[in-house]
Amino acid sequence: MAEKKLMYGNHAIVEGVLAAGCRFFAGYPITPQNEIPEFMSIRMNEIGGVFIQTESEIAAINMLFGAAAAGKRAMTSSSSPGISLMQEGISYIAGADIPVLVVNVVRGGPGLGNIAPAQSDYFQATRGGGHGDYFTITLAPNSAQELYEFPKIAFELAEKYRNPALILADGLLGQMMEPVEFSYKPFDPETLPEPPYALSGCKNRERRIVRSYDLKPGKLEAWNWQRQKKYEQIVANEQRFQATACDDAELIIVAYGTCARVCDAAARMARAKGYRVGLLRPITLWPFPSNILSALAEKTDHFLVVEMNMGQMVDDVKLATECSKKIFFHGRPGGGVPTPPEVYGKIETILGGAR
Amino acid sequence: MAEKKLMYGNHAIVEGVLAAGCRFFAGYPITPQNEIPEFMSIRMNEIGGVFIQTESEIAAINMLFGAAAAGKRAMTSSSSPGISLMQEGISYIAGADIPVLVVNVVRGGPGLGNIAPAQSDYFQATRGGGHGDYFTITLAPNSAQELYEFPKIAFELAEKYRNPALILADGLLGQMMEPVEFSYKPFDPETLPEPPYALSGCKNRERRIVRSYDLKPGKLEAWNWQRQKKYEQIVANEQRFQATACDDAELIIVAYGTCARVCDAAARMARAKGYRVGLLRPITLWPFPSNILSALAEKTDHFLVVEMNMGQMVDDVKLATECSKKIFFHGRPGGGVPTPPEVYGKIETILGGAR
Amino acid sequence: MPQVKILEEVCKGCGLCCDEVCPVNILVLSPDRINSSGYHPAEVTDNSKCIGCGYCFKICPEPAIEIYK
Amino acid sequence: MPQVKILEEVCKGCGLCCDEVCPVNILVLSPDRINSSGYHPAEVTDNSKCIGCGYCFKICPEPAIEIYK
Amino acid sequence: MKQLFGRPAGLTDISQRYCPGCGHGIVHRIIGELLVKLNIRERTIGIAPVGCSVFADEYFNCDMIQPPHGRGPAVSTGIKRSRPDCIVFSYQGDGDLAAIGTAEIVHAAARNENITIIFINNAIFGMTGGQLAPTTLPGMKSTTSVQGRDIKKQGYPIKVCELLSGLDGPYYLARTAVDTPKNIINTEKALKTAFTYQIEEKGFSLVEILSMCPTNWGMTPVQSKKWIENTMVKYYPLGEYRNRAKEEK
Amino acid sequence: MKQLFGRPAGLTDISQRYCPGCGHGIVHRIIGELLVKLNIRERTIGIAPVGCSVFADEYFNCDMIQPPHGRGPAVSTGIKRSRPDCIVFSYQGDGDLAAIGTAEIVHAAARNENITIIFINNAIFGMTGGQLAPTTLPGMKSTTSVQGRDIKKQGYPIKVCELLSGLDGPYYLARTAVDTPKNIINTEKALKTAFTYQIEEKGFSLVEILSMCPTNWGMTPVQSKKWIENTMVKYYPLGEYRNRAKEEK
Amino acid sequence: MTTEIIISGFGGQGIVSSGIILSHAGLYESKNVTFFPSYGAEMRGGTANCSVVISTEPVASPIVATPDIVIVMNEPSLTRFEPALKPKGLLFYNKTLIKSVPKREDITIIPVEANAIAEELGRGRIANMVMLGAMIKKTTILKLETLKRAQRKRFSRASDEQLSLNDRALDRGYGLF
Amino acid sequence: MTTEIIISGFGGQGIVSSGIILSHAGLYESKNVTFFPSYGAEMRGGTANCSVVISTEPVASPIVATPDIVIVMNEPSLTRFEPALKPKGLLFYNKTLIKSVPKREDITIIPVEANAIAEELGRGRIANMVMLGAMIKKTTILKLETLKRAQRKRFSRASDEQLSLNDRALDRGYGLF
């Protein structure tokens, strides 16, 4: 085991991205993710990658489109309002089947909101805030360690399926420090093969076109169907989750990211009091881990969704469990972070009084 | 009954908006809604309203924010990519509790896509393409007549609840001509009262602030909870739909907008062959008409959702019917428009062979 | 002597080459010919006068003109 | 004679008013006083010299200075 | 005893959250005075930007709105066109105006929109912690250019007055500073001119104000003020860049 | 027999969808020739805009990408920074570049990004059916200014070369036209200069080209060309607006 | 009764006007009508088409996939829309400009020398009127008088001379059979 | 065993550094640690605070709502965080700068003349080190030696002189009780 380093979550992302062989970053400052571009500017300078502080988030996502279309691993990061501005660009990138990585360190909304941690961009992330039929692969880390590890997974999934990938973090994960282990050998970007769509000059090959439009009747429809196939594959193959003590649980908490940590503490409190409480943590938010939830719904009666929003994931849990169980919800919007005692209280209420 | 006038759908919107007392339009050209700004520029000039062709959709939504915050009925229109660009602005307007009207004449996506009619912005419209917990009241007209009538309804709902409202049309509704009856007496905007939040100079009153942020701990959360109350009221009071022959139906088609017209034809074909087929047309997409669907699910076994997309409304139908029935889907993405025979074929398959 | 060739099927009959462009004024839109896209293509009235300056080619948006020597 | 009044609790001790701004040089940051926000507020060393030019006021970001006559 | 100088009625009593020695406060005071002097406070609508002065909606004692980052000119346009009798000003930082809001400021200027822009150039993104701004000087350090701005990679700073001078639209463009009493008095004059032109319906005015950000410059307030005097002013020359009223004479 | 003039190998064989007499085709031909003459076709990546020339991704015989409306300069930057050895050009209309894409073009210019912008100014939104463009002349009719552009309401046109001249960044800025053989030849020269500077790694170049849109001007092609000659050129003077190479000498 | 019509030709041949005139006429005869043009980028390159539905019932879909009637004014339109016509449908084609001959045998093919007749009347651009006249005569879906009223509505700013020329073109088409 | 700590004071009092030093020290002693600072606009206006959790188990929530230990370096911090402290919790306060007296009776209140001692050592800014020394002595959650190692990690670019001054401040605090 490599030595552990105390790191900011936002710095862990940077190291993870670089270790994944990404050498292109474009982004615009916004709290609570400023440490990403700041640290990235230093690190890219050290290792000879591209760092661009853009004029806006729109420019950032479009620079990404260019760099990724040129065949490079490319990423941007921002926080909620900035991510909203990228929706057109993300839709284009999805429509052109180009892999990129977008990190959203979510903050309280809507509007300018505040800079406290939040999860209220769940809908936007999981069902395309932009226009048209598309999905973005969405990963939800819950520790600095995962912030380090998920960029690699995200790039690999993005490239495998030629689709944008998102990492959904929040202000708490980005701003906190935790020990991180550099758990894998960094990629040398030079060893990554040139993807088949890459724009690189048409020397010794047919020229290539990257685009998201087709005005010929029927063509765009066919293209969408093709993409739908890909989405079905992703849904079939890429559901990720972490299940803790779910097997014999009388109540399963469903929570991701920061909330999953809070709920972990709450679940421990509950178990200490004799409640059989499990925790199902979706790691991919899209594809949503429906299979495991649907299996768990066969033997568990109570589900409690906990989110730092108004209940955006509840729909997905209902759909995954075929509305067969009542789904309870505890949430805090606008930058509120639930506490373990709060969640524990909810568990107690659901399971009927103290034991 | 007033005389009917043959009009483009896009022109009908303009007349409807003006009849609703709106005198502020800001927008940027995009097919298939160019006739809206074009005709609006002429009409506003005639009646002394404000027409601004903006530098971008972002400028448009923000001019709207300004005009509406100044207490005026204000609207913009665009099509899919342009609406994506407005997501940050819409989130701000929702976060500041300001009423505006946004018209989306949806086209094929994702990306640049094409300019054919589509419904693939359903997710974006119904669950906030922007960041944060918010919803936009969304109306789906299906004729030029409704394009004329819905702006008034939209403004009234928007103002009643202080929330942005959306009209989701598509290229077909916008581009076609149909007879329209000017069915109500136009408002005189001068008679509209000054709303309590309106910025107008603080003469003889306390100064006012319009904003969407609150950095004081807990405040934004409380504000979100308050807004959540409003959303619950809207869901309770404002579900609109049109139900045709649903009472004794063995199969109910759920479709809105253009698709509802296609399905109406298909349902007629099916009934002519002896199938008991109903049509439930959501008029509000948010709030989704869940109550009626949940009631209908008690007595109907088959539901068929038809959309010009990959099935974005299916989730809502499942949730409304508590996943108690199998929901069939027929859809065409990327600008494909289903035909009546196509839908009829699907009905036949579901209900088991020709009769 | 330079040879001017009009690609009739490519020409859109815009007439740009026919107006004050050719120094020897030998290009006109055909009054009667019509191509399959419905355009009256340009024609050379007297190729022998052509000086091969290429102006007609340069202003042709398609380009529907070729010049040989 | 103009009276210079420093609003001690408003002052953030930035020192802008104390540096080459006052033509008669009568403003300094208090070396010992500290306000409840933790700042050393500005002080007037000799009000009698004040000519009421208002420069100190003009450069004060808060503004934490008032001048009376 | 009569008050010669003191907090103007155009400002609220709320104590401002700016760092010690921040230039924002000086400009606020000037605007607060003008709202009263020009007798427009009761018909003014101000726009607070996203930036350190986001809280300006609490500080100016008039109707205020807080728009998305960079979109002040668009929001102003929406307000002014709906309420032509109101006086509308948009207060913006250099990130807000010259980065994300470039399109909106250029087009409001091109339209000669009858609004007043107060543009605080502190050569840095203050609010977010000192990143490179479009106005950061060559060689100047920021948290995203720790070696100093490298024009090869980060390009040249944008001189907003010079840029907008390339447009026919704007009526009044001026650059001032708040580093010395003399420059502050010039700033007062320029802002008065700007508001007056709006009252007279002349059109678009923008006053760019060089302003201290001690926190992110890593300097004391006094060092900051001297840095404007000695360095910043050389790069961003002060003066009027456009005054159609004078040209018309 | 030798071909003196003919379709260049830098263009594909696909017949172009432009209206008869549209200026886009002339510029395409010039670019197509330069790709070959400068021997860069095999290392060039072109950007087709949203606009009538969206189909340019099918016309230029090199790698191409089609970005969101107005974002060509950003996409170009992403490509160029990732592949500095490639030649990158962004082809853009006046709606694309001077309306929605204002921020991106200003900042690419300010950064002196080593790319080439080909800017087709036809004073109108062609693709969407003839709406007012930022470059529509005062008094000129469009489908959203049926009485003619009223500078009181719609503001002044944006002169892109003049605007960008207010920046230190750009290396080369020129305005040409394609109305006459002489101007076309100047356009050829300017574009060659622009591409050459990119090859030499000098930085940002932009060639603004006044170009006919007979369809939306409601004129015949020949009338359109004369309108450029007689009217448009007066408003948009031709010439070099910036040439750092000459200044450096 | 529902009749679905597609009209197609070059830009400039009055395709959209034809569709709108039919729609107005339908409205005047108290029918339900919809008109749907091709639009946007499809228009570049010079072809245009539109769909018209005229019905005694409310019109469901305004897009016409398999028309009852097709009117084609130029060669490419014939290629495109001949296959779409319903079996037993009516194909009107502009014989002056279309050199190919329609191939289907399950439809009724009606050649009209639309441009030739229009030129005879002194204005090639009114070939569309000739076509409309011919079409309503053959199909009887609308009355000649209503069409005349409808064209006056459509061209409300045209000269009297122009309007009566249109009437004459309608008459000529109507008189062909 | 989990210990939750909040440290609060003016910007410039080394609040963030204190938190990071504690976290490093925790890591050196093979504990699980998280550190969470206040950030962004909260920092304007001169106050800063941070949460540190040191635990033998994986840390669930890094945000501390009801701390076991509170260290306050200035007056406003006392007002803000005294009420948050857990019953029986420990409140360390900088007696040199804080004139009010903590009011709660269900907690242990430990006044430390942090600034006075730091000034004695010749540098007011190391009052935070005095506090840290005092805190670990009272709580025994970390060893003095680890803290010394951790501050050297944190200030890796500081002069030797500075580093040993820090050590001495830690010692002084440690030696208080």
Ligand SMILES: Cc1ncc(C[n+]2csc(CCOP(=O)(O)OP(=O)(O)O)c2C)c(N)n1
């Ligand atoms: C869309 C969006 N992007 C980014 C931000 C983050 N942000 C807040 S203020 C700011 C820049 C502040 O700099 P400036 O405008 O110069 O104002 P200053 O703080 O220096 O006065 C940024 C990038 C945001 N709130 N919204």
Ligand SMILES: Cc1ncc(C[n+]2csc(CCOP(=O)(O)OP(=O)(O)O)c2C)c(N)n1
């Ligand atoms: C975000 C977005 N907004 C608007 C449009 C619609 N649109 C397509 S092309 C265009 C403008 C075309 O004008 P110009 O750039 O001048 O190019 P031209 O067609 O004149 O060559 C617009 C507004 C779009 N596709 N995307």
Ligand code: SF4
């Ligand atoms: S090459 Fe020159 S002379 Fe010859 S036809 Fe063309 S324009 Fe005329």
Ligand code: SF4
């Ligand atoms: S310029 Fe070209 S397209 Fe136009 S008429 Fe001449 S040859 Fe034909």
Ligand code: SF4
């Ligand atoms: S008013 Fe003038 S003289 Fe008096 S203290 Fe202030 S700066 Fe000095």
Ligand code: SF4
């Ligand atoms: S300028 Fe104002 S805040 Fe600064 S020291 Fe002087 S009085 Fe205090």
Ligand code: SF4
């Ligand atoms: S960070 Fe800079 S601009 Fe912001 S308040 Fe502090 S000094 Fe002023």
Ligand code: SF4
């Ligand atoms: S609309 Fe104008 S710019 Fe577009 S192809 Fe036609 S002539 Fe060219």
Ligand SMILES: [Mg+2]
């Ligand atoms: Mg700034």
Ligand SMILES: [Mg+2]
């Ligand atoms: Mg154009």
